[in-house]
Amino acid sequence: MVYQSPQGARDLLPLDVAQKNWVEDRLHQVFHHWGYHQIITSTLERLDTLMAGGAIARSSVIQLQDAREQLGLRPEVTASIARTAATRRYVDEAEVSNPKRFYYSANVFQRSPKGEYGRQQEFYQAGVELLGAAGVAGDSEILLLLADCLESLELPANEWRIAIGEAGLTQSLLSAFPPELQPALRKAISTLDYIELQNLVRAEDLSTQLQELALLLFDLRGEPTEVLEKLSQLDLNENEQERLSYLKTLVDLLQQSRRDRDSLPIILDLSLIRTFDYYSGLVFEVASCQGHNVKPLGQGGRYDGLVGIYHPQGQSLAGIGFCLNIEALQQVLQNGDRLPKEIRASDWLIVPETPQARAAAFAYAQTLRAKDLHIRVQVNLIDRETPDAVRQYARGRRIDRIAWIDAEGEATLEQLGQR
Numbered sequence: 001m002v003y004q005s006p007q008g009a010r011d012l013l014p015l016d017v018a019q020k021n022w023v024e025d026r027l028h029q030v031f032h033h034w035g036y037h038q039i040i041t042s043t044l045e046r047l048d049t050l051m052a053g054g055a056i057a058r059s060s061v062i063q064l065q066d067a068r069e070q071l072g073l074r075p076e077v078t079a080s081i082a083r084t085a086a087t088r089r090y091v092d093e094a095e096v097s098n099p100k101r102f103y104y105s106a107n108v109f110q111r112s113p114k115g116e117y118g119r120q121q122e123f124y125q126a127g128v129e130l131l132g133a134a135g136v137a138g139d140s141e142i143l144l145l146l147a148d149c150l151e152s153l154e155l156p157a158n159e160w161r162i163a164i165g166e167a168g169l170t171q172s173l174l175s176a177f178p179p180e181l182q183p184a185l186r187k188a189i190s191t192l193d194y195i196e197l198q199n200l201v202r203a204e205d206l207s208t209q210l211q212e213l214a215l216l217l218f219d220l221r222g223e224p225t226e227v228l229e230k231l232s233q234l235d236l237n238e239n240e241q242e243r244l245s246y247l248k249t250l251v252d253l254l255q256q257s258r259r260d261r262d263s264l265p266i267i268l269d270l271s272l273i274r275t276f277d278y279y280s281g282l283v284f285e286v287a288s289c290q291g292h293n294v295k296p297l298g299q300g301g302r303y304d305g306l307v308g309i310y311h312p313q314g315q316s317l318a319g320i321g322f323c324l325n326i327e328a329l330q331q332v333l334q335n336g337d338r339l340p341k342e343i344r345a346s347d348w349l350i351v352p353e354t355p356q357a358r359a360a361a362f363a364y365a366q367t368l369r370a371k372d373l374h375i376r377v378q379v380n381l382i383d384r385e386t387p388d389a390v391r392q393y394a395r396g397r398r399i400d401r402i403a404w405i406d407a408e409g410e411a412t413l414e415q416l417g418q419r
């Protein structure tokens with residue numbers, strides 16, 4: 001019998017792990033700097049918890065067979081954190097006005113769609129959730145923190161950008177169209193399908209005004225001041241006006257909050273359609289753009305109603321957060337020289353010259369380890385015929401220091417030269 005891993009599962013070997021750790025360590029450092037605290041929620045959730053926000057389709061959850069409870073593997077982490085916050089007194093009166101800052105690194109599982117058997121199903125994310133801070137201050141913190149994350153990974157400023165949308169405003173603008181047309185319009189806009197959009201508006205009996213509005217909606221993406229300008233020329237209702245001025249305030253605050261006054265690489269994109277139903281306001285995506293190659297790196301948004309769904313009395317707490325996709329970050333970083341490209345087996349090889357020297361070799365190795373927290377020290381376990389064979393073995397594994405231990409326990413140190 002051949003034992004295989006499940007379809008879509010992936011094992012990470014030491015170099016993959018070293019690269020993943022490199023990315024995560026930097027992100028954790030940034031989260032920590034901003035006063036966020038790590039939280040670990042369960043990989044397993046009850047299906048009803050996962051479905052509660054209305055955000056997740058049952059078909060996208062990997063379900064587990066358990067006679068007692070209907071369980072699934074978490075497809076994302078925000079719902080679990082909202083559930084924790086709602087059930088652990090974070091929502092209590094005394095707590096409600098203190099913003100809570102959480103961060104996480106976790107694996108999530110998304111069942112591959114029908115017909116795509118074998119597609120990856122386990123992913124790694126690192127992200128943050130800010131609870132209890134409604135409005136523009138919280139939104140700005142999260143977007144500035146996101147920018148700080150990308151900068152900490154040393155991605156050049158012209159190789160990534162954050163696209164910001166406003167779920168409510170887009171929805172409101174779309175509501176001018178006949179309801180049966182809205183889903184198709186939404187799809188054409190979000191998939192950037194201009195031809196389809198033209199076909200749609202021509203096929204329907206729409207007024208010229210609505211036809212123009214549809215084509216304009218397609219165009220509401222780009223440099224923030226330009227998009228805001230285009231928006232302000234529309235005939236907006238009061239609620240839309242408010243959202244527009246909110247976006248203006250946000251964009252100004254973001255650009256002015258930069259210490260070095262370098263402008264943030266943001267675009268406004270009102271065609272950004274929310275991925276999860278729990279988003280209630282700002283939504284955003286961060287993508288790398290190297291030439292024409294655009295790759296999504298993460299996403300997030302505001303979800304002011306989600307915590308309330310899990311709270312026994314429906315008491316809610318404003319929330320906003322994002323997650324970054326670790327594998328996508330690893331992939332874009334492969335082009336540069338920042339990620340570790342190989343790993344050295346060890347810093348030291350401790351070689352007992354005879355079987356009697358073994359105990360002394362283990363003891364010597366411990367002495368070296370005690371001197372330096374980060375050092376790697378391996379004891380040679382396989383007898384090799386000659387000292388040169390040992391040296392060759394060490395060089396092959398990029399180990400450049402050897403300690404030879406003789407039968408009396410004496411150490412002779414050797415630094416291997418490059419060959």
Ligand SMILES: N[C@@H](Cc1c[nH]c[nH+]1)C(=O)O
Pocket residue numbers: 075076077078079127128129299300301302320321322323
């Ligand atoms: N959990 C969302 C991202 C997010 C975090 N907070 C808010 N949104 C996702 O997996 O896409």
